[in-house]
Amino acid sequence: MKGQSRIFSGIRPSGDLHIGNYLGAIKQWIKLQDSHEIIAGIVDLHAITTPHEPEKLRRATLETAMVYLAAGLDPNKVTLMVQSHVPAHTELAWILGTMTPLGELERMTQFKEKGREAAARQGIMAGLLNYPVLMAADILLYQTAVVPVGEDQEQHVELARSIAERFNNKYGETFTVPAVQLQKESARIMSLTDPEKKMSKSDESAKSAIMLADEPGAIREKIKSAVTDSGKEIRYDPDAKPAVSNLLVIFSELSGRPIKELEESYNGKAYAEFKSDLAEAVIEGLKPLQAKLTELRENEQAVLTILRDGSEKAAAIANKTLASVREKIGFL
Numbered sequence: 001m002k003g004q005s006r007i008f009s010g011i012r013p014s015g016d017l018h019i020g021n022y023l024g025a026i027k028q029w030i031k032l033q034d035s036h037e038i039i040a041g042i043v044d045l046h047a048i049t050t051p052h053e054p055e056k057l058r059r060a061t062l063e064t065a066m067v068y069l070a071a072g073l074d075p076n077k078v079t080l081m082v083q084s085h086v087p088a089h090t091e092l093a094w095i096l097g098t099m100t101p102l103g104e105l106e107r108m109t110q111f112k113e114k115g116r117e118a119a120a121r122q123g124i125m126a127g128l129l130n131y132p133v134l135m136a137a138d139i140l141l142y143q144t145a146v147v148p149v150g151e152d153q154e155q156h157v158e159l160a161r162s163i164a165e166r167f168n169n170k171y172g173e174t175f176t177v178p179a180v181q182l183q184k185e186s187a188r189i190m191s192l193t194d195p196e197k198k199m200s201k202s203d204e205s206a207k208s209a210i211m212l213a214d215e216p217g218a219i220r221e222k223i224k225s226a227v228t229d230s231g232k233e234i235r236y237d238p239d240a241k242p243a244v245s246n247l248l249v250i251f252s253e254l255s256g257r258p259i260k261e262l263e264e265s266y267n268g269k270a271y272a273e274f275k276s277d278l279a280e281a282v283i284e285g286l287k288p289l290q291a292k293l294t295e296l297r298e299n300e301q302a303v304l305t306i307l308r309d310g311s312e313k314a315a316a317i318a319n320k321t322l323a324s325v326r327e328k329i330g331f332l
């Protein structure tokens with residue numbers, strides 16, 4: 001029943017969204033929106049842990065909201081909110097940070113990876129280290145029972161669990177201890193230029209990701225230049241044929257045709273033909289989303305209202321949890 005399990009999840013407005021964000025995250029939320037109470041965040045406080053430009057951040061926050069709606073999140077069922085509009089997130093993150101051992105944060109894989117990039121550029125900021133504490137606050141404020149995330153975020157949810165357990169042990173039952181719900185393998189979309197890396201907003205190579213708002217010409221171009229594997233067969237085998245397997249997953253997810261069926265229909269055919277059909281399937285698959293996106297862009301005010309209402313609704317839940325935390329730790 002709805003209400004029994006609440007889910008918080010979010011995407012950083014750190015750039016244009018790609019089909020990986022759609023297939024790996026947003027589409028999963030859409031599947032859950034009738035059975036769960038979903039709070040879909042646009043996590044701008046997380047976005048500023050890596051270098052950003054103010055105007056781009058503002059635009060990306062609004063665009064991310066429009067993509068959520070265009071993809072099919074129904075604002076009557078799902079709460080759409082902007083993380084920075086609910087100050088409880090920052091306040092709880094501060095409190096939880098005082099109870100989180102430094103060593104646990106330094107061990108996080110994402111911190112080590114992004115830290116390395118940051119060290120080379122502008123130096124490592126404390127916000128990057130504290131990223132998982134803020135994420136724990138996001139999850140714990142809403143008493144989230146399960147967190148559906150990709151493998152890359154599993155470690156962060158584990159940390160949220162241990163922070164919740166530690167707090168509950170010290171101050172009494174306060175937080176629901178969240179469980180990780182790992183997305184299946186096929187929900188992980190890889191880069192078109194390097195099938196060993198996940199498709200990502202911040203990849204330097206413009207051809208590595210298909211953006212949700214890409215024009216047909218750009219989609220054809222990117223798929224045409226996507227890397228393939230040695231050997232000619234078109235079959236799903238992520239170990240031996242990572243690039244072609246990734247293309248098959250994208251084809252299947254966006255056309256609704258099972259991978260098995262695609263393998264059969266391209267048996268003995270050339271990569272060129274496969275790629276050209278794949279491009280058309282992606283173009284068709286994204287059409288409804290893109291049409292809605294164009295409509296929404298013409299009605300930004302309505303989107304802003306949805307975000308304002310959603311953030312108010314989220315704040316009402318978050319403030320309840322925060323009030324109990326403040327009381328327990330002894331604030332006057």
Ligand code: ATP
Pocket residue numbers: 010011012013014020021022023024025149150151153187188189190198199200201202203
């Ligand atoms: P960045 O490059 O800025 O880190 P990103 O594209 O990796 O961004 P996130 O904002 O970190 O995206 O992730 C948002 C959501 O999208 C998460 O739930 C994440 O698991 C999912 N996601 C991101 N990339 C992929 C991908 N390639 N395949 C499947 N899911 C993805």
Ligand code: LTN
Pocket residue numbers: 008009010011012043046134135138139147149153
């Ligand atoms: N760190 C996540 C985004 C994120 C999130 C969350 C996901 C921020 N807060 C809370 C689930 C629950 C990411 O990079 N994908």
